[in-house]
Amino acid sequence: MSVSIAYLGPPGTYTEAAALAYVGTLAIDKGFSSPLCPYPSIAQTLSSVVQGKANLAVVPVENSIEGSVTVTLDLLWQLDQLKIQKALVLPVKHALLSRSSTLAAIKTICSHPQALAQCQGWLERFLPSVQLIPTNSTTEALKHLDQDLSLGAIASHRAAQLYKLPILASGINDHPENCTKFWVLGLQPAKIGSHTSVAFSLAANVPGVLVKPLQVFAARGINLSRIESRPTKRSLGEYLFFIDLEAHASKASVQAALSELASYSEILKVFGSYSVLPIDSPEVFDD
Amino acid sequence: MSVSIAYLGPPGTYTEAAALAYVGTLAIDKGFSSPLCPYPSIAQTLSSVVQGKANLAVVPVENSIEGSVTVTLDLLWQLDQLKIQKALVLPVKHALLSRSSTLAAIKTICSHPQALAQCQGWLERFLPSVQLIPTNSTTEALKHLDQDLSLGAIASHRAAQLYKLPILASGINDHPENCTKFWVLGLQPAKIGSHTSVAFSLAANVPGVLVKPLQVFAARGINLSRIESRPTKRSLGEYLFFIDLEAHASKASVQAALSELASYSEILKVFGSYSVLPIDSPEVFDD
Numbered sequence: 001m002s003v004s005i006a007y008l009g010p011p012g013t014y015t016e017a018a019a020l021a022y023v024g025t026l027a028i029d030k031g032f033s034s035p036l037c038p039y040p041s042i043a044q045t046l047s048s049v050v051q052g053k054a055n056l057a058v059v060p061v062e063n064s065i066e067g068s069v070t071v072t073l074d075l076l077w078q079l080d081q082l083k084i085q086k087a088l089v090l091p092v093k094h095a096l097l098s099r100s101s102t103l104a105a106i107k108t109i110c111s112h113p114q115a116l117a118q119c120q121g122w123l124e125r126f127l128p129s130v131q132l133i134p135t136n137s138t139t140e141a142l143k144h145l146d147q148d149l150s151l152g153a154i155a156s157h158r159a160a161q162l163y164k165l166p167i168l169a170s171g172i173n174d175h176p177e178n179c180t181k182f183w184v185l186g187l188q189p190a191k192i193g194s195h196t197s198v199a200f201s202l203a204a205n206v207p208g209v210l211v212k213p214l215q216v217f218a219a220r221g222i223n224l225s226r227i228e229s230r231p232t233k234r235s236l237g238e239y240l241f242f243i244d245l246e247a248h249a250s251k252a253s254v255q256a257a258l259s260e261l262a263s264y265s266e267i268l269k270v271f272g273s274y275s276v277l278p279i280d281s282p283e284v285f286d287d
Numbered sequence: 288m289s290v291s292i293a294y295l296g297p298p299g300t301y302t303e304a305a306a307l308a309y310v311g312t313l314a315i316d317k318g319f320s321s322p323l324c325p326y327p328s329i330a331q332t333l334s335s336v337v338q339g340k341a342n343l344a345v346v347p348v349e350n351s352i353e354g355s356v357t358v359t360l361d362l363l364w365q366l367d368q369l370k371i372q373k374a375l376v377l378p379v380k381h382a383l384l385s386r387s388s389t390l391a392a393i394k395t396i397c398s399h400p401q402a403l404a405q406c407q408g409w410l411e412r413f414l415p416s417v418q419l420i421p422t423n424s425t426t427e428a429l430k431h432l433d434q435d436l437s438l439g440a441i442a443s444h445r446a447a448q449l450y451k452l453p454i455l456a457s458g459i460n461d462h463p464e465n466c467t468k469f470w471v472l473g474l475q476p477a478k479i480g481s482h483t484s485v486a487f488s489l490a491a492n493v494p495g496v497l498v499k500p501l502q503v504f505a506a507r508g509i510n511l512s513r514i515e516s517r518p519t520k521r522s523l524g525e526y527l528f529f530i531d532l533e534a535h536a537s538k539a540s541v542q543a544a545l546s547e548l549a550s551y552s553e554i555l556k557v558f559g560s561y562s563v564l565p566i567d568s569p570e571v572f573d574d
Binding site: 062064066067070071089113132136175181214215225226227229231235237 | 349350351352353358400404421422423464496498511513514515516518520521522523
């Protein structure tokens with residue numbers, strides 16, 4: 001049996017690290033395989049499951065410093081068929097990769113804008129006059145490091161290993177507690193798990209309009225671990241709300257709360273219930 | 288008298304357009320001037336006011352398609368001294384600028400990631416195999432267009448005018464209702480205005496913890512036009528909440544609500560009251 005897993009690539013990204021850790025948690029029997037397939041964007045990663053090209057997709061959803069990966073939330077709302085099967089929480093430890101032997105020789109640093117932002121303090125302290133260039137992923141610029149000794153890239157330890165590049169500085173993120181949450185998504189809902197994600201749009205913007213949706217959960221003692229607003233993209237000031245509940249959707253109190261929430265909502269979507277798997281250290285998936 | 292205005296540059300950005308429109312609304316007397324000064328990042332734009340280099344700063348805060356400009360919210364919380372004096376809402380009309388005379392000759396398109404995202408549908412339809420390169424601003428790549436006919440850039444009509452570049456396609460954003468809200472910030476609060484922005488962090492994450500802060504406004508008939516959560520950057524799952532109220536902070540009911548909110552909050556910050564100025568068309572600030 002084979003479960004193919006699409007992820008936001010290329011190889012060496014933190015999403016690949018999360019996908020590898022997830023595969024490690026699956027019971028690997030004889031004859032069971034989990035080929036990983038990188039896609040260049042979150043949209044293409046998620047669409048691959050909807051189109052039947054992959055069974056599961058792994059994408060980032062939230063970082064402890066930068067906040068939501070909004071494109072993931074927006075696509076989940078638009079694509080409609082995807083269910084969250086698992087959440088993975090991965091510590092993020094950025095490293096500066098370069099063929100240069102000294103920091104002083106680095107003139108340019110490339111990385112994903114979020115990684116550049118997460119190392120801002122370190123960069124201002126040690127490389128204040130370096131030029132920062134945003135790229136589509138943390139690994140995109142790695143292929144250029146061999147040709148240009150004045151070039152550095154911020155990426156994962158796994159990327160250094162995979163692309164055989166030296167690490168010039170390690171743990172350079174400003175917040176050591178930096179971690180990213182990923183979702184594993186498929187077409188089927190998971191049967192177990194203590195977290196449920198839903199999203200809804202409201203018909204009107206009147207005083208207290210968001211209070212009622214939140215009260216349906218508070219009244220039943222259901223904790224909300226997250227609330228995130230996203231624009232409806234219709235007009236400025238109209239929002240969707242994404243909510244994470246700390247309970248399984250099949251629980252009677254959650255069923256009752258969701259049924260009441262539906263009466264206040266224009267559209268209500270339930271993205272399934274799932275468990276959250278903390279991944280202690282990125283080293284677990286080192287080859 | 289002179290009021291210097293810092294803005295997220297370089298010249299030709301939508302923020303410059305908003306800053307120019309704002310200057311147009313000021314009563315320009317004899318001897319009154321408003322020099323505009325571009326800064327390369329939102330952090331530097333806002334810091335210029337805190338450091339006394341500029342009187343006011345203009346930065347983007349929210350787009351109707353992409354949502355919050357999270358760096359603006361995070362900096363407002365961190366810098367602490369800034370007050371919102373005015374909100375400006377500007378329609379965004381993206382154009383494709385290039386020295387090429389045909390779409391078919393375009394091989395690469397550069398722009399800010401948000402502008403690329405906002406034209407995604409148009410790009411997939413008319414230029415499906417083009418390479419997309421993210422840049423730090425919509426105007427950064429414009430200087431390269433003269434040397435490379437296969438290069439295009441997504442920018443504003445004002446940028447086309449300012450850099451004397453031909454427009455190959457106009458109104459290419461996927462959502463025609465696309466608009467961006469900017470804040471004008473200074474060290475003094477504004478005296479008039481029907482909107483107030485506040486942010487708060489909560490001590491604990493228990494059922495209903497967000498319900499009470501929202502109820503203090505609902506109970507007094509104060510409409511919330513926006514609620515946005517941002518990570519505290521301490522650990523995943525801890526949030527700050529940014530709220531926009533439709534009332535001036537000096538109103539008795541708002542004072543009472545804020546005083547009650549303070550009792551539920553770990554930290555409460557009030558960023559001032561201000562009026563919202565819709566700018567009908569980007570043509571108003573064409574030279």
